[in-house]
Amino acid sequence: MKSLIDTYTLNNGVKVPIVGFGTWQTPDGAIAKVAVKSALSSGYRHIDTAEMYGNEKSIGAAIKESGVSRNSLFITSKLSNSDHSYEKAATAIEKSLRDLQVSTLDLFLIHWPNPKMFRDSDWKKHLQDTWRALEDAYKAGKIKAIGVSNFKEHHFDILKETQTVKPMVNQIRICPGDYNEELIDYCRNENILLEAYSPLGTGKIFTDKIMAEIAEKNNRTVAQVCLRWSLQHDFLPLPKSIHEDRIEENSHLFDFELSDSDMATIDNLKNIVGHVADPDTAEF
Ligand SMILES: NC(=O)c1ccc[n+]([C@@H]2O[C@H](COP(=O)([O-])OP(=O)(O)OC[C@H]3O[C@@H](n4cnc5c(N)ncnc54)[C@H](OP(=O)(O)O)[C@@H]3O)[C@@H](O)[C@H]2O)c1
Structure with missing residues (x-):
């Protein structure tokens, strides 16, 4: 583990750089463009x-303007919660490709397993149909890897009833x-790579005294x-910032190593950044 371009290997053999640049709450337009160009x-x-x-267009433009070659980049997008059906997911994939100005995506994820708007209808069937759309885009070569986000074990069980391709990634809050x-543990046993979203607790980690001491x-x-802790646990952290510095x-992150004792202290921190929303009851 020496640099940002070291890779993990997904269960289909695709390689993914071990740190990703997060872009949630990065407004479309100049802010997203500057942030992505700075990251590159x-x-x-x-x-x-x-x-x-809502920032795929600016990100696509920033990538194009940066001059960084497409084949040296790994680009992930995710399906909107309103698009849980075969047809809508298939259309959404085409839209993400267009907005990001790419002919293939490296990774595409189902963002949430059980969106509120489908909860009272047959949400499991919606989920299985949606996954089939991702599988078909994968088989057609439009996406190099497919996965999920915010999935718990019982959501994977629903996919398993009908899947022909196993998810390669679960992106969750870590x-x-x-x-x-x-x-x-479940994801590791299933050979599903863990991407760590909100690795800085969406900014809440910065008030913790023990983290400051370490x-x-x-x-x-x-x-x-924080990010080093994530990497030493073999997670793939996705830090976000809109500030160049x-x-x-x-x-x-590659010129120091946390000791076993620092890792254990951090492992034992509790209730310092709040808790992730439960995907089965979240208000979205
Ligand atoms: N799949 C999902 O459901 C899901 C959910 C949440 C997030 N994500 C992904 O994970 C990424 C990261 O998560 P996140 O956006 O929640 O936040 P995060 O990376 O945990 O934290 C970002 C916050 O920390 C601040 N920050 C960043 N670096 C800093 C530094 N070195 N010093 C001080 N403050 C710093 C940022 O402020 P500034 O921007 O002002 O610098 C921002 O307020 C997202 O952007 C997104 O790509 C996915």
């Missing part, structure tokens, strides 16, 4: 977006103080310690 200048080669972030060990002791920042700071 700092050496990130993996960009994480979603239809629901941050000191908020991670689900049982779900992590950062000071290691002569690093809290963000760097922070984007650069968050890329310097």
Whole structure:
């Protein structure tokens, strides 16, 4: 683990850079363009977006303008919660390809398993049909890898009833103080890569005193310690920032190592960043 372009290998053999650049709450237009160009200048080669972030067009434009070659990049997008059906998912994939100005996506995810708008109808059937649309786009070569986000074990069971391709990724919230060990073990046993979203607790980690002490002791920042913790656990963190200096700071993760004792202290932090929404009861 030496740089941002080291890779993990997904269960279908596709390689994915071990750190991704997060773009949630990165407004479309100049802010998204500057953030993505800064990330590319700092050496990130993996960009994480979603239809629901509303910034795919700016990200596509930033990538084009950066001059970084498409085949050195790993681009992920995710399906909107309103598009849980075969036809809508198939159309949404085409729209993401168009908006991002690419002919293939490296990874496409079902963003949430059980959106509120389908909960009272046959949401399981919607989910299975949606997955079939991702499988067909994968088989047609439009997407190099397919996966899910915010899935718990019982959501995977629903896919297993009909799937012909196994998910390659589960993108879930993993941050000191908020991670689900049982779900992590399940994904690892299934050979599903864990992408760690909100690795900085969407900014809430910065007020924790213990994290600040560990950062000071290691002569690093809290963000760097957090991201290093994630990497030393073999997660794939997706830090987000719209500030050039922070984007650069968050890329310097390979010139130090956390001791076993620091890792254990961080593992044991509780309730410091709030808790992720339950996908079966969330209000969206
Ligand atoms: N699949 C899902 O359902 C899902 C859900 C949430 C997130 N995600 C993905 O995961 C990515 C990251 O999660 P996130 O957006 O929740 O947030 P995050 O990366 O955990 O934290 C971002 C926050 O921390 C601040 N920050 C970043 N680097 C910093 C630094 N070095 N020093 C001080 N503050 C810093 C940012 O502020 P500034 O931007 O102002 O610098 C922002 O407020 C998302 O962008 C998205 O790509 C996926």
